[in-house]
Amino acid sequence: MKKRLLLAGMIIFCILGGQPRVEADSGTPSSVKRDKFEKTGHVFWDIPVNEKLVALTFDDGPDPKFTGQILDALAKYNAKATFFVIGEEAARYPEIVKREAREGHEVANHTYxxxxxxxxxxxxxxxxxxxxxxxxxxxxxxxxSLFRPIAGYYDKEIVDTAVAEGYNVILWSWHQETRDWSKPGANKIVENVISDTRPGDVIIFHDAGGDRTQTVKALEQILEILYKKGYKCTTVSDLLYRSNSFLPASLR
Known part of the structure; x- marks a missing residue:
């Protein structure tokens, strides 16, 4: 019994206080559930397009040290990104959020x-x-207009609540979980992204919540490699728009 209680406590700790998890780790069921939610037209992992475009996304900011460095790297390559900001942090660092918007990035909701x-x-x-x-x-x-659930965890109530509030729910491509929050090293973050890049990928990073030095260093390398391969980085909303234009009318 004690072992069971200890295991349960560890699981709760990881969920409530631990780092973000990929879908399988966060308790979200597999592709069967994903398929069900994708059919609603309001929940997205990958966003199919017929151009070499990907969406870089950053969670948990803004951060007074690392978000600015990320914005500098994006500007160098004229790359656009989507920042899923925590409202409380946005209120604390308003000038960073204003800069994100001013430089053509998308600011999205990641709860308050x-x-x-x-x-x-x-x-x-x-x-x-x-x-x-x-x-x-x-x-x-x-x-x-976009919402990313905390740790990527979603269920019917979360999705229904977000949709009722006028949001699309944005997760990320399963093969593009950078795991930058675990600080695996900049080279590993780069490998996680570049080894299997596909048009329409939604790539997840974190610009706050800890030391993001590795994320910044990796991002600069990723941007250089992507652009050499002919990819451009855009916002999630732009991908959604292009995907909807690309799909036949019967499938929109």
């Missing part, structure tokens, strides 16, 4: 407080989305 448990209550999640949305709109002048 980044408390995992809030996702288990539709009422709490609704308030979190609305509070974060208010901050983003005040700083950027537009209302965010």
């Amino acid at each position: 407080r980044h408390h995992f448990r809030d996702g288990h209550s539709p009422a709490l999640l609704k308030r979190e989305l609305e509070k974060s949305e208010k901050v983003i709109k005040e700083l950027t002048g537009y209302q965010p």
